[in-house]
Amino acid sequence: MTVVSRFRPGRRLCLAGLAGFAIIAAALFAVDRADRAYPPPLDAARELSTEVVDRDGLLLRAFTTPEGLWRLPVRLEDVDPHYINMLIAYEDRRFRSHFGIDPIAMARAFLQLVANGGRIVSGGSTITMQVARLIEPRAERTVPAKIRQMARALQIERRLSKDEILSLYLTLAPYGGNLEGVRAASLAWFGREPSKLTLSESALLVALPQSPEARRPDRNPAAAEIARNRVLERMQLAGLIPESEIARASRLPVNGGRRPMPDLAAHSAEQARASRPEQQKLALTLMRGVQSRLEVLASETASRLPPKASLAMVLADGETGEILASVGSTGYHDAGRSGAIDMTQAVRSPGSTLKPFIYGLAFEDAIADPETLIDDAPADFAGYRPRNFDRGYMGEVSLREALQMSLNVPAVRLLEAVGPQRLLSRLKRGGVSLDLPPGGAPGLAIGLGGAGISLRDLVQLYTAFANEGRAQALRDEMDSLALPRLSHPVLDDRARWRVGEILSGVAPPQGAPRIPIAYKTGTSYGYRDAWAVGFDGRHVLGVWVGRPDASPVPAISGIGTAAPLLFDGFARAGLKAVAFSPKPEGLVVRTRGQLPFALRKFGPRGEPGLARSASSQAPTIVYPPEGARVMLSERSSGGLSPLVIKLQGGAGPYRLIANGTPVERPSRRKTINWTPDGAGASTLTVMDGEGRAASVNVFIDADG
Template sequence: MTAMKAVLRPGVVKRFCLAGLTGLAMATIVLFALDRADRAYPPPLDAARALSTEVVDRDGLLLRAFTTPEGYWRLPMRLEEVDPDYINMLIAYEDRRFRSHFGIDPLAMVRAFKQLIMNGGRIVSGGSTITMQLARLIEPRNERSIAAKIRQMARALQIERRLSKDEILTLYLTLAPYGGNLEGVRAASLAWFGREPAKLSLAESALLVALPQSPEARRPDRYPAAAEIARNRVLDRMLHAGLIPASEITRASRFPVSADRRAMPDLAAHTADKARAGNPDQQKLTLTLKRGVQSRLEKLASETASRLPPRVSLSMLLADGRTGEVLATVGSTGYHNAGRSGAIDMTGAVRSPGSTLKPFIYGLAFEDAIVDPETLIDDTPADFAGYRPRNFDRGYMGEVSLRQALQLSLNVPAVRLLEAVGPQRLLSRLKRGGVSLDLPPGGAPGLAIGLGGAGISLRDLVQLYTAFANEGRAKVLTDGTASHSDAHLAHPVLDDKASWRVGEILSEIAAPQGSPRIPVAYKTGTSYGYRDAWAVGFDGRHVLGVWVGRPDASPVPGISGIATAAPLLFEGFVRAGLETAGFPARPEGIVVRSRGELPFALRKFGPRGGSGLVSSAGSAAPTIVYPPEGARVVLRERHSGGLSPLVIKLQGGAGPYRLIANGTPSKRASRRKTINWTPDGAGASTLTIMDDRGRATSVNVFIEADTF
């Protein structure tokens, strides 16, 4: 009782309170100082976040990665993309109380201190937590000392203030060393196992837990025995901790450690380079490609290289014709194949297209209604003002149907049609598809462009062919390397009827000998001098283009579109593994007729009689001077019903002239250069005039009815 009174005396209470306040003040000052120091010297977390640039496909799957500026593979990762069993094993082995401590584990530190005393001051185990190991990774130091450990502890406390446990674990699994220039569990899994770490075996997980402890001494590619011993040590720890059954531990321990280091994914290398060059500050780049399709086509290109002559390369490009998205692009037989100039992306190289533009010439002729697939045309020697085209085999077939002429890729019939529709008109239609041919310097477009006398890239050729899978409208190709969101092709390359007719003819061409029989329409081409072999094919949705040749444009005797490129085209469609889409349905208004059912004017194209030797000299081709292209013409309605006639005025040409209105030829030809036409009603109409030599001109007009 006396002692209690002594304690409660006013002087004692006053001293006690003063001491408490002093202690509180000092603690506050210390905490304030620590906070200021923490803010003044934060851990260098941002500097440690430099990652490898990765290029992924449309589904986020890795296509290609690039090392960091320092030369390390350090790929970004998310915890949910890593096998949870591996994460649990890592925490159990490295830091059992990771989820509960504040960056420092006092129990582990006590254990480490005891080992230090018992071993004469030699550090046996540092008692480091995962957070402390992360501190060492972001500020590498070579020494192992008490001072270094104190610095790690201080940094660990700072890190825990700033990051959540999952963020700490993610950063650790991104920076941890796994041998050589591999940093992070994702790079390690790809290099040592050849796959992402989403699903790991027990043996693989144990190896990845063991490697960061001594990454160079345990590198599987150099010291597989040491790596296996370290892995089994991790497995034994899991067994003694009762976390994994003994039977599984025994089975996992029997697996040998592979001494092979896999190459990092290197798909679509040319496109990945292009994407990175255009977006140098972007860490993740997404392409429109499909990784599986890309991988299979690259494998096909690599396999084909062994069958090609020396220095010959190839390229392939597969696109969705309805969206314009590139699904796969192979620029060469192999990016690292120096003997075949593999680093050059030949999908963008401008080369002579051979006969691959012929379908568009035929399409224009069908659109103008001057021919039908069953119309006969002469394949005989011809002279077009000094230009004398010959067929690939240097022979002639005489009189053939247009269907046969296109399927056999005969040159003279194609030039006859191009003369009728006009080279300039062909160029303007190709521009509607977003493509401009590379013409000789200072040269006006001539008839030779129909047989390859101009330049085009494989990419542009595939873009043009998307019109046949999309009812005549081409789609701008996009692969993700640049923004094409504003690119829009306002006008069709061909109308839907002409596009369908061309596609229907090409779909009947037999597959090359030995190739799989699949529903693909295609056209081949061989440039002058055997420099380029082409094949472009399509189903109802997908378009695949193939080019074979030497990057230096030197001749390759023996190559051809049908023998060299076409088999690759068919094999490419099969390897791609895409579901085949049916060809477009026949548009309304198309009438399929036999030759005997054709109007007289459509039964034979070209001159009436003569030797068949045609000259373009003489009178100019006919031209419609009224109404002009795109005109809106108002016609009065008659009291008796119907509209008054439209007067069509011509210049040039050789009569008699025949009018073909909306695909229907007039019953009689006229020798006059003014022709009256009475429309069936208001609306859009296509008017074509064909002269006696088979030359034609067309305009599109819109008829309006005047009811007053």
């Protein structure tokens, strides 16, 4: 019995310890259950402004939240570290070490509460507690409210890292008006991102959230300056910043104006947001610097345009199809000029801007050469009587001169020869379908603007001149897959080079910068649209000027209005000029005296020009047919076996031209043997003795 009684006190102590542990465990379990049942509303606090950025992540435009707040996302690494250090030193010195509540600060706040008769003087709030207040806004400043903040702070610290908590504060803290977060505040008050704040600016941003409305720089600059200097004094006392720097920063005035948020590429940003409304960050292919400079050019030009006239510009990388700048009007908010309408995508008459493709087809078919002569004289095409822009005629000119001077009659003569339907087919290869008048087949008028196209589509077609004849589909969103070049060429490489070489010789407008580009202008019927499209070895810039309501603007023209903008746009864009591609291998450039007789003068049947036989039909290639894939065997001696080309119609002698180069002596036989250099795509043209031609595109396969 004595032994048993000796151990009773120990048993009681053990039981008491177990009971205490159970109580603590039960309390912790209850706290954990309560924490899980009533978590802090972190997700509700993450409603952010939609932002549209450029290819490098630079902000182009932002949109307010549904509540009308500017609340931009921010990362700690994108904020000036000196500001971060000042914020922590001023608001919560032990932020990195406490668990959401700072006992020392709370004790100080309690003593001040008692000493001041229950009035809160210093809340002792940590940054975590301020985040708790920001995610659950409450107007009252009472002890129960403070206790709720403390509980929430413990919950927040349990869920988030210190950097995540600090980032949340930098996103939600109020800075006056509808500004929330340091990024929105820095853009609104200083006009730049918060990555490189000055000492004065950092101090002001530290001071603002304590009393954002009373210290707004635009309404109360004196109060803002006092609050800023108080922060600077605290930093001096803490020894964080030298006294000389504090004195210099304290003397700077507080800028009282609020700057507008970035508002670049408004049309592109609106379209991207409408297409993906659920996405918070949208990345475009645009370059912010280039976009900004072209928008400034558009705004400056507005004062020189007739009333209600607007403009549009599209600058693209012809190699990748990425749009580098897109300006839809003189200004998105320019209501007098219908600025909200994106004229880069409006369908309008292209004037003469499609002529280069007509000439390219003529060169491709080998029915003409840049030095071939052609008549610019009154002509009647089954009732269609085109006239030149100045209503005069030049008489006999070379095709080079006709294209450079944008003469209408020669272009229609060539279009009649190559065929309007064939032109449309080639434009479709570039991913573009013209908007034709309702009813009826396409006529010769499409060569002079008798159809509709958007500026964006026109620029897409012109990328063929930077891509060996293949157009590149345009895109302006970074997260869309890179689009491959369209599979079939708009023009073969040799024809493409000939057209570009001719257009590079067009003189720039008077007073325009001397820039090595090729370009073409156009003016639609009735002076409704003025166009200019230019390119170097890689970049394509298109310009449109007119009224969005399609009313006539008699003062505008392609050469007088759009072309100067084109050259200014290239100059201001600041892109490094890219040289034109070299002459394609095997292409022979000839003078007029070196041309075959049939190419010296272009003259369709029934009109003055080369002698024509009215009784004979134009030649036709009956084999191989258009688009055929022909298998040729490889010979033991090397190379491929010949391809037999069969003809109908025409008048001998016949000349075969493969890929723009004559390869056979003229023959009067209607079968021609041609031995290709190798497998691949080829364009075969046969010209008869009267200068008429037929062409087919084939693909040669080697049967090895």
